[in-house]
Structures are given as structure tokens and as C-alpha cells.
Amino acid sequence: MKLSAFKYSVGFLVLMFFCKASIAQNLVNGKKIYETKCLVCHQADGGGVPNMNAPLDGSSNVVNSDLARLVRIIKYGYNERVALDGYYYSNAMTPNPDLKDADIADVLSYIRNSWTNKASKVTTAQVLAVKKKK
Numbered sequence: 001m002k003l004s005a006f007k008y009s010v011g012f013l014v015l016m017f018f019c020k021a022s023i024a025q026n027l028v029n030g031k032k033i034y035e036t037k038c039l040v041c042h043q044a045d046g047g048g049v050p051n052m053n054a055p056l057d058g059s060s061n062v063v064n065s066d067l068a069r070l071v072r073i074i075k076y077g078y079n080e081r082v083a084l085d086g087y088y089y090s091n092a093m094t095p096n097p098d099l100k101d102a103d104i105a106d107v108l109s110y111i112r113n114s115w116t117n118k119a120s121k122v123t124t125a126q127v128l129a130v131k132k133k134k
């Protein structure tokens, strides 16, 4: 009995440690994901490619509060051909089925807080909440 209580408290401490570490980690992880999966189209400066790939820096949609839209774009890709801040982009964004909820939260936190963008970070719980609504 005593031993299992001890095991539970060690388990709890380890869990707490990883929770804390993941909060500090999320922009670092977000940057890594951006560089491997997004940079090729959206560029290192987030400026995109005129008429082809939408910019993320300075985009009103990236920093607004419609997180559900952002989560879906990352998960399922995007090829709507609607005007984004007044411009159209001819390329199609590819879906990212391999990204976990935490990864989506991290990469969204990263693009919302890079270059000139300053917006709230996105949590894994918020990504999960979007999934439940669907």
C-alpha cells in the first residue's frame, strides 16, 4: 500500500515536470515544425510568395480569435481561393495529418508570435475543443 502511494506521488511529480517543460518548449517545438513543414511555402520571414502562398506575418486571420478556422487549415489544408486581406493565392496548402494536437497548438502559437505578429498562444486543450465541435 505504502509503496504504491509512493509510486503515485513520484508519477505525479514526473507528470508535473513534463507539463512545465512542455509549456516552455512549445515555441521551440513550434519553430521546428514551421521550419520543416511550412517554411517552404510561407518563407522564413513569414512573408509568403506574392500571388502564390499567403503571408502569415501581418495576416489579420492569423492573429484573430477564430482558432477553429486556423486548426482546420493546419489539419486539413486550405484551397479556398477566397480573398485573404484583399489578395488571392493560387497554390494549395497541403494537409498535415501527422501533426498531433500539441504540435498544432505549438505551430499556431509560433506563427501568432513571430515576425510582427503578437497574439495569444494556443493550447492543446483549445485544439481539442475544436475537434469536439466538429
Ligand code: HEC
Pocket: 033, 034, 037, 038, 039, 040, 041, 042, 052, 053, 054, 055, 056, 059, 060, 061, 062, 070, 073, 074, 078, 079, 080, 081, 082, 084, 085, 088, 089, 090, 091, 092, 093, 094, 096, 107, 108, 111
Ligand atoms: C504547399 C505550400 C504550403 C505549405 C507547405 C503550407 N502552406 Fe499554409 N497556405 C498556403 C497557401 C497557398 C495558402 C492560401 C490558400 C488559399 O488562399 O486558398 C495558405 C494559407 C495558410 C493560412 C491562412 C492564412 C490567412 O491569412 O488566412 C495559415 C494560417 C497557414 N497557411 C499556415 C500554415 C502552417 C502553420 C503551415 C505548416 C504546418 C503551412 N501553412 C504549410 C500554402 C502552404
